[in-house]
Amino acid sequence: MRFRRFMAPALAALALCYGASLVTADEYDEGQIKITREALKGKKVGFVPLSMGFDLPQAWYEGLKRDSEKWGYEVIVRDPNWNVQAGAQALNELIAQKPDVLIFHPLEMQAYAKLVKKAMDNGINVIQINLKSPNNGDAYVGANWYEIGAESAEQLVKACGKDSGKSGKVAIVQGVPTTATSQIAIPGFEDVLKQHPEMSIVANQSADWDATKAHAVTSTILKQNPDLCGIYDLWEVQAMGTAAAIKEAGKQGQIALVTYGGGQKQAGCDNVANGNFTADVIADATSQAHDLVNVVQYLLQHKPVPGSAPIGIYTTNKVITKDNADAGLCWTMEDLKANGPR
Amino acid sequence: MQLSQERIVFVIAAVLFVAFSIFLNNFLNTDNILSLIQNVSILGILGIGMAQAIIGRGIDLSIVATMAMSVAWCLDLIGQGVGVPLALLIGLAMVVVIGFLNGFLIAYVEIPAIFATLAMGTVVYGFGQFFLVPTDITYLSESAGWLKQVGGGNAFGIPSPVIVFALLCLITWLLLRYTKPGRYLYAMGDNPMAARVAGIPTRPMTVFQYIYASVVGYVAGIVTATAVDSMSTRVVNSTLVYDVILVAVIGGVGLSGGKGGVRNVVVGTLLIGILLNGMTIMDMPYTVQNIVKGLILLVAIIVDSILNPRDEQTAQQGDI
Numbered sequence: 001m002r003f004r005r006f007m008a009p010a011l012a013a014l015a016l017c018y019g020a021s022l023v024t025a026d027e028y029d030e031g032q033i034k035i036t037r038e039a040l041k042g043k044k045v046g047f048v049p050l051s052m053g054f055d056l057p058q059a060w061y062e063g064l065k066r067d068s069e070k071w072g073y074e075v076i077v078r079d080p081n082w083n084v085q086a087g088a089q090a091l092n093e094l095i096a097q098k099p100d101v102l103i104f105h106p107l108e109m110q111a112y113a114k115l116v117k118k119a120m121d122n123g124i125n126v127i128q129i130n131l132k133s134p135n136n137g138d139a140y141v142g143a144n145w146y147e148i149g150a151e152s153a154e155q156l157v158k159a160c161g162k163d164s165g166k167s168g169k170v171a172i173v174q175g176v177p178t179t180a181t182s183q184i185a186i187p188g189f190e191d192v193l194k195q196h197p198e199m200s201i202v203a204n205q206s207a208d209w210d211a212t213k214a215h216a217v218t219s220t221i222l223k224q225n226p227d228l229c230g231i232y233d234l235w236e237v238q239a240m241g242t243a244a245a246i247k248e249a250g251k252q253g254q255i256a257l258v259t260y261g262g263g264q265k266q267a268g269c270d271n272v273a274n275g276n277f278t279a280d281v282i283a284d285a286t287s288q289a290h291d292l293v294n295v296v297q298y299l300l301q302h303k304p305v306p307g308s309a310p311i312g313i314y315t316t317n318k319v320i321t322k323d324n325a326d327a328g329l330c331w332t333m334e335d336l337k338a339n340g341p342r
Numbered sequence: 343m344q345l346s347q348e349r350i351v352f353v354i355a356a357v358l359f360v361a362f363s364i365f366l367n368n369f370l371n372t373d374n375i376l377s378l379i380q381n382v383s384i385l386g387i388l389g390i391g392m393a394q395a396i397i398g399r400g401i402d403l404s405i406v407a408t409m410a411m412s413v414a415w416c417l418d419l420i421g422q423g424v425g426v427p428l429a430l431l432i433g434l435a436m437v438v439v440i441g442f443l444n445g446f447l448i449a450y451v452e453i454p455a456i457f458a459t460l461a462m463g464t465v466v467y468g469f470g471q472f473f474l475v476p477t478d479i480t481y482l483s484e485s486a487g488w489l490k491q492v493g494g495g496n497a498f499g500i501p502s503p504v505i506v507f508a509l510l511c512l513i514t515w516l517l518l519r520y521t522k523p524g525r526y527l528y529a530m531g532d533n534p535m536a537a538r539v540a541g542i543p544t545r546p547m548t549v550f551q552y553i554y555a556s557v558v559g560y561v562a563g564i565v566t567a568t569a570v571d572s573m574s575t576r577v578v579n580s581t582l583v584y585d586v587i588l589v590a591v592i593g594g595v596g597l598s599g600g601k602g603g604v605r606n607v608v609v610g611t612l613l614i615g616i617l618l619n620g621m622t623i624m625d626m627p628y629t630v631q632n633i634v635k636g637l638i639l640l641v642a643i644i645v646d647s648i649l650n651p652r653d654e655q656t657a658q659q660g661d662i
Contacts, residue, residue: 053471053478053575082579177628206628210577211570216381220622223374224367237479241570244494248501266481333477 036071039301043073044099048090049129050107052079054237055264055333056285057105060129063289063341064296073100073300084111091115095122101299103292104128104137108178120306125299129292130283131180136310139295143260143283144314145181149188151317152232152258155279157196159256160229167227168198173217173242175209175234182206182234185260189232202228211241218245228255236261236268236280243276252276262288263318269330272320283315286331286341291315347646348594348606354642355613362620369623376501382615383507384562384569388582389589389607390514391558396590397518398527398551399534399599400455404444404463405559406583411470412436413563414480414573421483430489434560440466441556445549459552467578475575482571493568503565510558515604523550531599589614592642613642 027033047064049057061077068075076099078090084107094102095118102124106112113133119126126137160166172189174182193199203221207214214233222228222245231246233239239259246255256278261268262285271277291313318329331342363370388405395402416433420426440462447458482490495502518524526547529537538544567573593610595602617638621631 051478051576055477058477082576174628203622203625204627205622205625208580210580211572211574212384212566212577215570216618217622219377219381220374220619223371223377224623237572237574240481240572244570248494248496267479 036301040071040073040297043101043300044097045073045075045296045300046091046094046097046099046102047075047077048080048087048094048103049077049105050080050087050131051082052077053081055267056130056262056288058333059262059264059285059331059336059341060289060292062336063286063293066340067293067297071297082107084108088112088115091119095119095124098122099124100303101125101127101296103296104133106131106133106180108176109133109180109183110178123306125304125306127292127295127299130288133180136307138299138304138306138308138310140310140312140314141291141295142288142313142315144317145184146188147314147317148260148281148283149185149190149232150192151281151319152185152260152279153189153192155258155281155319155321156230156232156256157192157199159278160199161196162198164229166229168196169200169202169225169228170230170232171203171218171221171225171228172201172205173214173231173233173238174204174206175238177206181260185234207238207241209235209238211238211244213241214238215241215245218242219248222246222249222251222255230256230258230278233257233259235259236271236277239277240271243271247276263330265330265332269320269325272322273325275322278321280320282318282320282329284318284331286336288315289341345649346594347592347642348602348609350645350649351592351594351613351642352609354638355609355616358613358616358620358638362616362623366620366623369620374619376499376504378615378619379504379507379612380501381618382611383501383503384566385582385585385589385614386507386607386611387510387558387562387565388586389593389611390510390604391555391562392586393590393593393595393602393604393607394514394518394527394558395455395551395555396587396595396597397531397599397602398548399531400448400548400551401459401587401597402444402552402555402559403456403459403583404440404466405459405555405586406580407463407466407470407578408437408440408556409559409563409566410573410575410578411466411474412440412560413567414575415470415474416564417480417482417486417567417573418475420486420489421481423485426486426489430564433564434557437556437560438553441553442549444556445552448552449545449548463578463583467575470575478574478576480573480575482567482573486568489564490568490571493565494571503569506561506565510561511604511608514558518603523547527551528600531601533600585614588639592639613638 064075080087080090102119104112113135116126116133116135116137127139128137130142132140156170160168202225205217207217231242233242236259243257246252252275258279259277260281263282268280268282272280320329368374391405412433416429419429444459444462447453448455493503526542529542530544534544589610590607591597593606595606617635
């Protein structure tokens with residue numbers, strides 16, 4: 001059934017041999033290629049995502065894997081499967097191994113803050129991807145959550161604001177309140193609503209990134225606020241439950257549902273196309289994969305003193321609505337696995 | 343009238359219900375009450391499966407992993423183009439095998455239920471992640487058709503999860519109350535040795551008990567997945583399994599076995615449902631909700647241990 005799972009490592013090994021044989025044949029050098037290859041060869045990059053089980057880390061890893069095979073550096077992945085303790089342990093172990101670059105993806109804002117510093121004190125360059133602790137590493141690559149919150153609010157203002165003839169009442173369905181997503185996006189959302197006095201937040205609940213809980217919370221909010229006009233749900237996976245509750249109440253199309261995603265077609269564009277979501281604010285994970293690879297390359301080649309000059313590379317958001325849901329702005333898992341991040 | 347734990351919890355639930363009805367707008371209307379029950383029906387269904395295992399002096403800690411993995415695999419198969427009935431059957435076969443293995447390990451290899459099912463949960467989750475489902479989230483494809491009605495439909499205005507919950511309550515109640523295996527379960531839970539001496543086939547019954555729990559878990563999973571068009575295997579790492587045990591135990595199903603029934607689960611489920619619904623309406627922050635939920639459950643247990651103190655006569659070996 002899952003033949004590919006077994007074949008993937010074998011193919012990867014084959015590709016590695018093939019890549020290696022390419023290198024041993026005298027490579028053309030225009031003055032830079034060889035220096036680059038020398039700088040990258042044998043380097044180590046550690047990667048601790050929240051979990052390898054969902055679309056974003058899979059996209060980032062696909063980018064890293066392909067680039068590392070091409071240039072001969074090593075990517076070590078530790079999958080803590082959403083467990084913060086396991087993640088901290090994995091990071092500590094990796095820090096002891098002294099990789100050249102360590103990629104953090106912190107589930108909770110504070111959880112890894114000290115580890116970022118510890119890694120840098122040990123001479124390791126640190127990248128934080130998509131979620132950031134309060135401590136800067138050498139680079140942050142990922143979404144600008146404040147902008148995403150603000151953009152989501154703009155979308156709801158469009159649907160529920162002044163001239164819409166609607167109540168202007170909106171609800172927020174958060175995930176885990178301690179993640180950077182909530183901590184940064186909610187102020188962005190609220191700041192925009194403040195400029196629109198006709199809008200009001202009537203409920204603000206959490207659902208643990210769990211569609212079933214989002215469904216329960218939303219169905220209660222809908223009963224309580226029959227004139228609700230819009231909902232901001234902070235992640236599309238969870239928003240599936242919110243959408244189901246809206247549909248059940250017979251209010252699909254009347255209540256605007258705005259959410260965020262990484263641009264995977266099945267989770268994002270498909271759900272906008274079939275009317276589950278009104279708008280999906282997307283920070284494309286495949287373009288983050290390219291950014292990540294570039295930053296890894298830069299750090300490996302340049303080897304700055306850890307923490308000396310932090311850079312931020314923020315993903316440009318796209319807003320998927322009914323108008324462009326079929327415009328091919330999303331990517332598919334199959335395409336990612338076959339061709340890498342586009 | 344003796345105030346049993348079930349009655350205490352029922353009273354607390356009733357008091358909350360009346361208080362919310364008076365102080366919260368829109369709490370007491372048919373739609374809200376239906377959605378209140380709907381929102382805890384998955385918990386209730388799992389609670390039924392768990393209670394049945396606990397009554398027979400067992401416990402099934404693998405029920406959530408079984409539910410998540412079998413249903414995620416089933417959805418994945420449907421997504422790959424396998425017909426809905428066949429995919430459902432394959433998922434069902436998987437849970438029956440898991441239930442059988444649980445029962446076999448407990449009845450014949452004589453591993454304590456708590457360890458056997460704890461380990462089984464991990465095995466099922468790991469196996470499923472590696473071989474069966476590639477990602478945390480498996481989406482229900484459009485080709486699922488009628489299956490969506492199981493969790494997302496309604497009949498006469500009653501949401502289908504509520505109907506499934508009610509049906510399962512009825513079936514389990516009949517089973518426990520009026521069938522031989524049902525009576526055997528109580529006998530086994532009360533005193534396994536005596537039950538065995540009396541000629542009850544305790545080992546095959548134990549196997550049956552865990553298969554039943556697994557199948558109930560599967561039903562809960564199908565309802566979950568079809569209600570939100572997706573199955574997240576992350577639920578395995580959540581506190582759901584403890585919530586399920588809590589729902590059964592708070593209602594008065596004794597962890598030492600032989601005590602309680604379907605009614606206890608319903609009472610426990612309603613208490614949680616009323617609490618969650620009321621707190622959501624009050625728009626309480628997440629952390630405060632957790633504190634309130636924990637406090638009310640603690641109060642129920644404290645009141646019970648004051649009114650029904652444990653002594654040599656009521657305590658059983660194996661009480662936790």
